[in-house]
Amino acid sequence: MKEKLVLIGNGMAGVRTLEELLKIAPDKYDITVFGAEPYGNYNRILLSPVLAGEKTIDQIMLNDKQWYADNGITLYCGKEKEVVQIDRRKRKVITSDGTTAEYDFLLLATGSNPFIVPVPGNDLPGVVTFRDIRDVDLMLEASKQHQHAVVIGGGLLGLEAANGLMRQGMSVTVVHIQDTLMERQLDKAAGELLRKSLEERGMHFYMPAQTTAIIGEDRVRGVRFKDGSELYADLVVMAVGIRPNIELAKKSGIHCERGIVANDTLQTYDPRVYAVGECVQHRGQAYGLVAPLFEQAKVCANHLAHLGYARYQGSMTSTKLKVTGIDLFSAGDFTGDETTEEIVIKDAARGMYKKIVLKDNRIHGAVMYGDTVDGAWYFQLMRDGTDVSAFRDHLMFGESHLGDAGHGGQNKAASMSDSMEVCGCNGVCKGAIVKAITDKGLFTLDEVRTHTKASSSCGSCTGLVEQIMSSVLGGGYSAAPKEKPVCKCTDHTHDEVRKVIRQQHLLSIPDVMHYLEWRTPNGCHSCRPALNYYLLCAWPAEYKDDAQSRFINERVHANIQKDGTYSVVPRMWGGVTTPDELRTIADVADKYKIPTVKVTGGQRIDLLGVKKEDLPDVWRDLNKGGMVSGHAYAKGLRTVKTCVGKEWCRFGTQDSTAMGIQLEKRTWGSWMPHKFKMAVSGCPRNCAEATIKDFGIVAVESGWELHVGGNGGVKVRATDLLCKVTTDAEVEEYCYAFIQLYREEAYYLDRTAPWIERVGLEYVKQRIVEDAEGRKALCERFVESQKYAQIDPWEERASHDVERHEFVPLKLVG
Amino acid sequence: MIETMTDWIEIGTLEDIPRLGSRVVRTTQGDIAIFRTAEDEVFALNDSCPHKGGPLSQGIVHGKRVTCPLHNWVLELSSGTAVAPDQGHTACFPVKVEDGMVRLSLQPQA
Ligand code: SRM
Ligand SMILES: Cc1cc2nc3c(=O)[nH]c(=O)nc-3n(C[C@H](O)[C@H](O)[C@H](O)COP(=O)(O)OP(=O)(O)OC[C@H]3O[C@@H](n4cnc5c(N)ncnc54)[C@H](O)[C@@H]3O)c2cc1C
Numbered sequence: 067m068k069e070k071l072v073l074i075g076n077g078m079a080g081v082r083t084l085e086e087l088l089k090i091a092p093d094k095y096d097i098t099v100f101g102a103e104p105y106g107n108y109n110r111i112l113l114s115p116v117l118a119g120e121k122t123i124d125q126i127m128l129n130d131k132q133w134y135a136d137n138g139i140t141l142y143c144g145k146e147k148e149v150v151q152i153d154r155r156k157r158k159v160i161t162s163d164g165t166t167a168e169y170d171f172l173l174l175a176t177g178s179n180p181f182i183v184p185v186p187g188n189d190l191p192g193v194v195t196f197r198d199i200r201d202v203d204l205m206l207e208a209s210k211q212h213q214h215a216v217v218i219g220g221g222l223l224g225l226e227a228a229n230g231l232m233r234q235g236m237s238v239t240v241v242h243i244q245d246t247l248m249e250r251q252l253d254k255a256a257g258e259l260l261r262k263s264l265e266e267r268g269m270h271f272y273m274p275a276q277t278t279a280i281i282g283e284d285r286v287r288g289v290r291f292k293d294g295s296e297l298y299a300d301l302v303v304m305a306v307g308i309r310p311n312i313e314l315a316k317k318s319g320i321h322c323e324r325g326i327v328a329n330d331t332l333q334t335y336d337p338r339v340y341a342v343g344e345c346v347q348h349r350g351q352a353y354g355l356v357a358p359l360f361e362q363a364k365v366c367a368n369h370l371a372h373l374g375y376a377r378y379q380g381s382m383t384s385t386k387l388k389v390t391g392i393d394l395f396s397a398g399d400f401t402g403d404e405t406t407e408e409i410v411i412k413d414a415a416r417g418m419y420k421k422i423v424l425k426d427n428r429i430h431g432a433v434m435y436g437d438t439v440d441g442a443w444y445f446q447l448m449r450d451g452t453d454v455s456a457f458r459d460h461l462m463f464g465e466s467h468l469g470d471a472g473h474g475g476q477n478k479a480a481s482m483s484d485s486m487e488v489c490g491c492n493g494v495c496k497g498a499i500v501k502a503i504t505d506k507g508l509f510t511l512d513e514v515r516t517h518t519k520a521s522s523s524c525g526s527c528t529g530l531v532e533q534i535m536s537s538v539l540g541g542g543y544s545a546a547p548k549e550k551p552v553c554k555c556t557d558h559t560h561d562e563v564r565k566v567i568r569q570q571h572l573l574s575i576p577d578v579m580h581y582l583e584w585r586t587p588n589g590c591h592s593c594r595p596a597l598n599y600y601l602l603c604a605w606p607a608e609y610k611d612d613a614q615s616r617f618i619n620e621r622v623h624a625n626i627q628k629d630g631t632y633s634v635v636p637r638m639w640g641g642v643t644t645p646d647e648l649r650t651i652a653d654v655a656d657k658y659k660i661p662t663v664k665v666t667g668g669q670r671i672d673l674l675g676v677k678k679e680d681l682p683d684v685w686r687d688l689n690k691g692g693m694v695s696g697h698a699y700a701k702g703l704r705t706v707k708t709c710v711g712k713e714w715c716r717f718g719t720q721d722s723t724a725m726g727i728q729l730e731k732r733t734w735g736s737w738m739p740h741k742f743k744m745a746v747s748g749c750p751r752n753c754a755e756a757t758i759k760d761f762g763i764v765a766v767e768s769g770w771e772l773h774v775g776g777n778g779g780v781k782v783r784a785t786d787l788l789c790k791v792t793t794d795a796e797v798e799e800y801c802y803a804f805i806q807l808y809r810e811e812a813y814y815l816d817r818t819a820p821w822i823e824r825v826g827l828e829y830v831k832q833r834i835v836e837d838a839e840g841r842k843a844l845c846e847r848f849v850e851s852q853k854y855a856q857i858d859p860w861e862e863r864a865s866h867d868v869e870r871h872e873f874v875p876l877k878l879v880g
Numbered sequence: 881m882i883e884t885m886t887d888w889i890e891i892g893t894l895e896d897i898p899r900l901g902s903r904v905v906r907t908t909q910g911d912i913a914i915f916r917t918a919e920d921e922v923f924a925l926n927d928s929c930p931h932k933g934g935p936l937s938q939g940i941v942h943g944k945r946v947t948c949p950l951h952n953w954v955l956e957l958s959s960g961t962a963v964a965p966d967q968g969h970t971a972c973f974p975v976k977v978e979d980g981m982v983r984l985s986l987q988p989q990a
């Protein structure tokens with residue numbers, strides 16, 4: 067018989083935990099849910115846009131009642147299904163109408179209650195809070211019959227309520243006890259700007275002011291303050307804060323302080339009882355935003371599934387105000403002290419303000435008003451604890467996307483119309499992303515990628531998609547963690563996997579998966595190629611390559627095309643060819659009726675549209691003409707572009723062509739984390755474009771400049787200068803050592819550019835330039851591994867029948 | 881239930897298909913991809929992805945699924961249905977293995 071799980075609280079954190087649990091252990095429990103609200107599960111965050119008339123209740127449902135039925139979950143909801151007692155001895159819960167349910171495990175997710183200011187008259191009709199659908203209905207109703215609203219509380223919730231009521235046509239005054247709005251998130255300067263722009267929209271403020279009574283007889287008629295003044299009101303909204311809802315837990319003897327006390331596994335003092343959400347106090351902290359609650363949900367599900375390895379260690383949070391047209395962002399500690407430094411820019415005329423607080427060269431907090439495009443970036447830097455000294459001068463100007471291709475300089479999601487394209491690869495417009503986020507209730511980048519495909523291909527629009535998410539979801543958007551697991555089949559990171567492979571001398575993909583307890587029987591299309599590469603790189607002599615774990619292009623040594631045919635690119639060393647080679651190519655194209663012959667961007671020739679069965683014959687003919695695979699399909703060495711150099715060019719300082727050919731002859735065939743391109747230019751005019759290559763060489767009178775980490779393509783990155791050397795032999799040694807360091811330490815599918823940005827140029831210099839011994843050792847390891855790699859895959863297949871089954875049908879029928 | 885006669889065509893041996901791999905049977909109605917899982921189960925799908933017709937036989941097989949080589953849709957081998965959130969379906973054909981011999985029916989599964 068299945069174990070029984072009971073959830074009390076049908077809100078965002080509780081149901082999210084169930085969703086996470088169903089993903090990893092769909093059949094473990096019989097689940098019963100109790101909710102005091104008469105609905106399925108809805109997105110509470112979006113009550114603000116509902117109040118403002120920008121959304122309907124239907125649009126904010128996350129899981130309707132059918133979802134519970136589809137997943138075999140028993141749902142009891144409505145006021146009478148509020149749980150009033152937990153019998154922990156009998157492991158049973160009881161509702162106010164006497165419904166009972168037994169549990170093996172209990173999950174408390176009772177959220178919080180709005181705080182009601184303890185003043186006379188606070189229970190008069192017309193006094194409401196802002197927490198659930200019922201409250202919103204009450205406010206919408208009141209806005210039809212009444213005119214004057216007072217909102218007590220100038221925090222996030224209060225301002226969103228005030229904005230909504232104003233949009234419903236009411237005249238609204240916000241009463242705040244402090245002299246700065248949202249003082250917990252904003253400093254004085256930003257608070258002033260916010261107040262100013264809300265006033266321009268017609269909102270009134272009465273602050274600082276302390277409420278002492280709500281006046282009225284059958285219905286509220288006004289608010290009285292400490293100084294004796296009064297404001298007229300026929301609707302009063304209390305939005306002064308929330309208190310964790312712990313009454314039930316406390317009554318049942320579960321240890322509570324301000325919230326229900328839970329440990330890093332979200333377990334309470336009763337080992338059968340877990341708790342998540344706003345009702346929880348974890349390491350002394352209670353949260354009131356969904357991003358941390360969702361992190362808790364994930365960890366809690368991991369333990370309910372008895373996997374037992376996830377830990378919740380607290381969260382950093384950031385805030386956005388969901389008032390259309392107002393851009394505000396705040397994260398971390400922005401007040402600062404004597405140990406911190408501040409960078410501030412303010413342009414009051416444009417209504418723009420930015421403050422970043424730095425401590426030990428790391429972002430400690432940030433407040434932005436008006437221009438919040440880079441909020442997500444600052445938040446990421448802050449969470450990662452990135453040392454910003456290298457780009458401190460540019461910090462204020464944001465993560466400039468100067469090099470990005472693909473979205474024409476567009477980098478402000480808010481100003482985009484719904485029909486504007488965000489993801490050029492998959493043709494996804496802003497409207498489609500917004501719709502998916504709201505209709506399907508998405509919260510993470512990963513979810514948006516799977517549902518819309520936006521930013522799932524080249525990734526250059528990731529920043530834009532993240533901005534759209536944060537503008538739709540406010541603080542509800544959960545940014546991706548820094549150390550990502552390899553894929554959904556495991557929680558282990560790339561580094562962990564590589565380490566275990568070396569330390570445990572693992573020699574096959576199944577061994578790695580077994581050792582690290584992979585969740586899937588044989589991985590997926592993401593992790594298998596990565597593992598295959600890591601094993602190959604660690605054990606070049608011992609590991610037997612696994613063809614079935616390679617993407618089709620690498621499996622059959624040609625590039626698949628949209629119609630299922632293939633393209634064939636033979637090597638043309640250093641971009642130099644001969645009449646004989648050209649004749650061979652021409653003959654092959656004629657003989658196999660190859661439709662397109664094209665010069666590539668990599669200084670060689672592509673034969674496109676070859677039928678799969680013809681591949682071995684095409685290769686055999688090319689081999690006969692002295693040509694081998696160009697690896698145009700490989701995560702490995704692609705091309706070495708060269709210019710004519712000293713041989714011919716009047717400016718040439720060295721023989722760049724010969725150098726390029728030499729490097730290509732030594733490095734072809736090597737497998738790497740991603741593709742690797744080189745170029746050699748004969749002088750600083752740089753006709754071979756060496757400064758956007760993974761390894762670029764520029765000849766000068768006195769020797770060679772070595773450049774690393776360049777990238778054309780999706781995001782252009784110019785190289786960093788590694789060092790200058792004088793002899794040809796040094797060029798080779800540095801080049802091979804650099805390649806080997808990249809091979810051994812980059813994550814699979816990282817090109818050199820993101821890898822260097824992650825580890826830092828200083829680190830690479832230290833390993834390659836300063837540490838001469840280390841450089842030699844790296845170089846030797848590369849040369850050793852090349853012994854097993856430099857076998858022409860085309861020849862093996864064309865003349866020795868390797869992998870023959872790939873190229874012939876199993877059977878012809880009919 | 882009515883027993884219908886199925887025409888089983890011998891297409892080769894289990895060993896002809898690589899584990900976690902695929903082979904193609906060429907028919908007059910188009911190519912059919914024959915897959916073999918790690919557990920030696922065999923499945924047959926129309927070799928055309930419901931997305932943009934990618935050749936599924938060229939994909940990576942994992943569990944009882946295959947990832948299309950063109951844009952990474954994932955399909956269930958047992959039914960030809962795309963894994964959510966993608967939506968689509970490609971024809972699925974009955975196959976059986978007896979004494980190491982693989983037999984295929986060209987009558988698509990309902
Ligand atoms: C054939 C060629 C275009 C052409 O007709 O000129 C080409 C074709 C493809 N490129 Fe490229 N790229 C070609 C030169 C380039 C260049 C120019 C260069 O190498 O100097 C670049 C920019 C330089 C760079 O890489 O830094 C380039 C940047 C890309 C990118 C983006 C890489 C990035 O890091 O941003 C991709 C996507 C990827 O690799 O993930 C890509 C991916 C592709 C793929 C493999 C797309 C795919 O996955 O199927 C195309 C394969 C077509 C085929 O079957 O042949 N191609 N591609 C060029 C082959 C060069 C060669 O001789 O091998
Ligand atoms: C108007 C508004 C705007 C917000 N905007 C944002 C935002 O922009 N960004 C952000 O991150 N967060 C925002 N929040 C906060 C966010 O909605 C909450 O942090 C989140 O919903 C808390 O989730 P929870 O599951 O802990 O509690 P809830 O979602 O409140 O769920 C608790 C549920 O438990 C039920 N319950 C309680 N006791 C019992 C009982 N004894 N028996 C049965 N049921 C019970 C309650 O009725 C309730 O339905 C906003 C909140 C509001 C109200």
Ligand code: SF4
Pocket residue numbers: none
């Ligand atoms: S060849 Fe390169 S740029 Fe051209 S369509 Fe293909 S991937 Fe895009």
Ligand code: FES
Pocket residue numbers: 929930931932933934948949950951952953
């Ligand atoms: S054709 Fe299969 S995923 Fe696009």
